[in-house]
Amino acid sequence: MNFSGKRCIVTGGTGALGAAVVARLRAAGAAVAVIARGAAPGDMDFSGVDLADPPAAAAAVNRAVEQLGGLYALVNVAGAFRWETLVDGHIATWDLLYSANLKTAVCASKAALPHLIANGGGRIVNIGAASAAKAAAGMGAYAASKAGVAKLTEALSEEVRPKGITVNAVLPSIIDTPANRADMPKADFSKWVKPDAIAELIAFLLSDAAGAITGALIPIAGRV
Ligand SMILES: NC(=O)c1ccc[n+]([C@@H]2O[C@H](COP(=O)([O-])OP(=O)(O)OC[C@H]3O[C@@H](n4cnc5c(N)ncnc54)[C@H](OP(=O)(O)O)[C@@H]3O)[C@@H](O)[C@H]2O)c1
DSSP, X not given: OOOXXXXXXXXXTTSHHHHHHHHHHHHTTOEEEEEOSSOOOSTTEEOSOOTTSHHXXXXXXXXXXXXXXXXXXXXEOXXXXXXXXXXXXXXXXXXHHIIIIIIHHHHHHHHHHHHHXXXXXXXXXXXOOGGGSSXXXXXXXXXXXXXXXXXXXXXXXXXXXXXXXXXEEEEESSBOOHHHHHHOTTSOGGGSBOHHHHHHHHHHHHSGGGXXXXXXXXXXXXXX
């Protein structure tokens, strides 16, 4: 894949999956800006942005597009995870995951859309979760927020299809990240999907070959 001349924003590009996505797109020649809440070290990277805050998200996206000189694709990787039962958990967790997983994608997409429209078309890729299809115990708040990402993907894909913008979501199961290895030390890590494999799928969705794919919710599960 050759992405030279393609201008992309990756939210949460400092995290385990986000870093793999940024590396894959840059390796293909894309100009990539990262927007993240924590420190994001590069020239094209925007730190300290809470993407669930609409004005902050809009300001960061606008600054990123100005630096990039336009926008072809937005990859919404920002998100968070909590395992918590309702009996022992906190109502605040539902707000937290709604904000981190759904509202960040909504705010970043709303901010990016005028630029994608000005570009004459483009791509949005969201990160849902396989666990949203059938939530296990303790997964209610997370799965509800990721089910929201799936519905955002479907509705927005229909809305912007006439403008030549595709909107798709990838649905990982358990990703092989340092955090998951620390949380589940006895698991068979070899079964987990690697960040690089998900980055490859996202790169495909940004490629010319995927121009006719929109509204798709694509599971990527490794051998789980
Ligand atoms: N790990 C898994 O097994 C798994 C499975 C299915 C789906 N997913 C999804 O895949 C995505 C990446 O997961 P990951 O494991 O790579 O997570 P991660 O390492 O925790 O990275 C998440 C990134 O999102 C950023 N972020 C979170 N809330 C934000 C906000 N309000 N504004 C701006 N940035 C924000 C984080 O920034 P800070 O670090 O500064 O907070 C971080 O850069 C998430 O959407 C996650 O739900 C993960």
